[in-house]
Amino acid sequence: MASEGQMRSDHLTPEARAENAAMLAAALGLNVTEAAEALSFDVAVTVDPADNVASTIATEFVQIFRRTVRSIETNGNYNASCLEVVIGNVASRSDLKKLFVSVAGRQVTIGDSQTEMRCPQMPHIFSVLVACYACAAALQRALDGRLPFNMASQLVIPLDEFGVNEKSFNAPVNIEKAYLAGAGAIGNGFLWAARYIDIHGEIYVADDDVVSPGNLNRQIWFTKEDLDEPKADRLVLHAQPFFQNLKLIPRRKRLQDLREDGPWLRRLIVAVDSRRARREIQNEFPGEVFDASTTDIREVVVHHHKQVTEHACLSCIYEADPEETSREAHIAEHLGVSVAEVRQERISDQAANQIAQHIPKLDKRAIVGIAYDTLFKQLCGEGELKSLEGRRIVAPFAFVSVLAGALLVLEVVRNLGAGVSRKDHNYWRVSPWHPPLRRRQQLRPKQSGCEFCGNSTLTQINLKLWL
Ligand SMILES: [Zn+2]
Numbered sequence: 001m002a003s004e005g006q007m008r009s010d011h012l013t014p015e016a017r018a019e020n021a022a023m024l025a026a027a028l029g030l031n032v033t034e035a036a037e038a039l040s041f042d043v044a045v046t047v048d049p050a051d052n053v054a055s056t057i058a059t060e061f062v063q064i065f066r067r068t069v070r071s072i073e074t075n076g077n078y079n080a081s082c083l084e085v086v087i088g089n090v091a092s093r094s095d096l097k098k099l100f101v102s103v104a105g106r107q108v109t110i111g112d113s114q115t116e117m118r119c120p121q122m123p124h125i126f127s128v129l130v131a132c133y134a135c136a137a138a139l140q141r142a143l144d145g146r147l148p149f150n151m152a153s154q155l156v157i158p159l160d161e162f163g164v165n166e167k168s169f170n171a172p173v174n175i176e177k178a179y180l181a182g183a184g185a186i187g188n189g190f191l192w193a194a195r196y197i198d199i200h201g202e203i204y205v206a207d208d209d210v211v212s213p214g215n216l217n218r219q220i221w222f223t224k225e226d227l228d229e230p231k232a233d234r235l236v237l238h239a240q241p242f243f244q245n246l247k248l249i250p251r252r253k254r255l256q257d258l259r260e261d262g263p264w265l266r267r268l269i270v271a272v273d274s275r276r277a278r279r280e281i282q283n284e285f286p287g288e289v290f291d292a293s294t295t296d297i298r299e300v301v302v303h304h305h306k307q308v309t310e311h312a313c314l315s316c317i318y319e320a321d322p323e324e325t326s327r328e329a330h331i332a333e334h335l336g337v338s339v340a341e342v343r344q345e346r347i348s349d350q351a352a353n354q355i356a357q358h359i360p361k362l363d364k365r366a367i368v369g370i371a372y373d374t375l376f377k378q379l380c381g382e383g384e385l386k387s388l389e390g391r392r393i394v395a396p397f398a399f400v401s402v403l404a405g406a407l408l409v410l411e412v413v414r415n416l417g418a419g420v421s422r423k424d425h426n427y428w429r430v431s432p433w434h435p436p437l438r439r440r441q442q443l444r445p446k447q448s449g450c451e452f453c454g455n456s457t458l459t460q461i462n463l464k465l466w467l
Contacts, residue, residue, distance in 0.1 A: 011223055012067065015213035015378075020068055022380065023394045027297060028146055041142055044081035045074040046093050053103060053119035053127070054088025060131035061085065061101075065138060067217055067398035083142045085134065088119050099141050101134050110137045111154030123169035125196035125413075126159055128406045133157060135399035136432045149298075149433035161436045164410050165419025172245065173417050175201040178267040181255035181281055183207035183231035185218040185396070186271035186292055189405020191239040191248075192220050197409060202247040203269070206255040207232040212374065218398045256280050263287060263465045269408065273373070275318040276343065282314040282452045287466050289314055290415075292408040294396045300404040302428045303444075304411050307466035311426050312444040315452040331376050335359070342372050400432050 012020075017036065025035035043065065047058040058074060066072045071080075078084065078094040086092045087101045102108065102115035103122060108130050109115060133155060140151050180187055180203050187205065211219070211226040211234060221238040222231075232250035240248050251258055254277075255268075265284055270291035272278060278291065288306040291314060295301070303317050332339045336358025341351045347367050356364040359379075367375055377395070407430060414421040425441035446453045453459060 013213035016217035019217045026394045040070045042081045043072040044078045044084045047087045048090040051088045056127040058087045065135045108157045128193045132399040132403035151433045157435045164414045165421045167419030168413045168417030171418035172198045179204045180269045182271035183235040185401035186404045188219045188221045189402040193406035193409040195242040200245040204249045205232045206251045208254045218401045278318040279315045292404040297396045300430045302407045316447040316450045
């Protein structure tokens with residue numbers, strides 16, 4: 001299906017395309033119409049079907065990048081495309097702009113020149129990572145280098161820089177019992193990449209939201225068939241067939257609302273969509289935390305800690321910052337509700353009344369229970385809140401969220417896998433536009449103003465649970 005033939009983007013809803021345009025508009029300083037036009041391009045992929053490694057990268061690349069561009073086709077018609085992406089050692093087939101993706105030895109190169117050898121074997125999960133970097137490079141090339149990321153013309157990615165012992169990829173990884181908080185973009189990306197690892201155990205997937213049309217640009221497992229259905233159920237439905245030894249169990253609640261007594265949250269994968277939600281989750285006393293987040297399309301943050309720790313907790317890493325506070329104030333002001341309401345994250349019955357009075361074209365019944373960010377993004381997309389140009393909440397492209405999910409899987413493998421992996425950090429910032437750099441790994445200390453670590457009641461309970 002994905003290896004040959006055309007992948008038109010009618011799998012994207014108008015809302016999903018609008019999300020992509022809003023993201024590009026914010027990155028390039030364009031208006032949304034110009035950005036939508038800039039994203040209306042087709043991509044051709046050339047790959048040797050007999051080269052398994054190259055074919056897997058190509059399949060991943062097509063499935064991820066079609067969430068962003070108009071259409072993408074493998075070994076097909078090159079006439080309508082603006083860019084040919086040549087994966088592995090195969091002759092290019094057009095006079096189009098080119099991007100070459102090659103694997104040689106222990107490194108991947110993405111850029112102007114091709115390595116003339118068949119791709120050697122590598123752990124399968126790297127095909128997802130390579131595809132994500134190839135999407136970034138392909139987007140930059142299709143836009144003639146206009147994205148403000150100073151990307152090298154040849155991206156060289158040493159696979160060892162990800163810091164995971166190769167043995168770990170070939171042995172089972174026992175996650176025992178874990179919870180996944182959030183079945184949105186990063187939660188999707190996590191289970192997407194985890195298909196390539198033999199994970200054993202069970203994961204409870206917690207999310208109270210339903211799939212909305214504006215999610216399809218980045219939530220890689222979801223299609224139009226999933227609209228209005230619970231995210232937790234649909235993610236489990238789609239992902240479960242790919243796991244022999246891992247049982248996925250959906251819970252249609254936010255993680256915070258699943259609360260049980262005692263040390264119930266021994267292992268937690270955090271894929272929620274806000275800093276505030278991460279701080280709330282810290283207050284549930286997770287034992288071991290695997291966390292990834294995105295800063296629009298600029299950066300992915302990966303964080304891990306295990307209690308009892310002398311170092312940063314989730315609330316230390318995701319302290320309230322001025323941008324968050326001012327964004328909440330803007331949303332409150334423009335929707336005509338209090339900041340305290342916005343901090344509840346979901347629109348209450350009473351707040352829906354107030355919003356409908358403030359913005360009469362909104363139907364109260366249609367907005368009860370949805371996230372403030374979601375409503376706000378919709379209004380931005382429709383041009384209702386023009387005064388907030390540049391401040392809008394933007395959703396990253398699919399390849400950024402999938403990269404975050406894949407790095408989260410690597411973090412699980414690094415910590416729970418069979419091989420001994422070097423590990424003396426709890427925080428890593430990774431750019432989709434540049435090679436990963438181990439020197440950007442940090443061991444972040446506790447923050448003096450942390451609302452968890454600075455609260456003696458909470459820290460005493462924490463000690464009791466995990467010491
Ligand atoms: Zn803390």
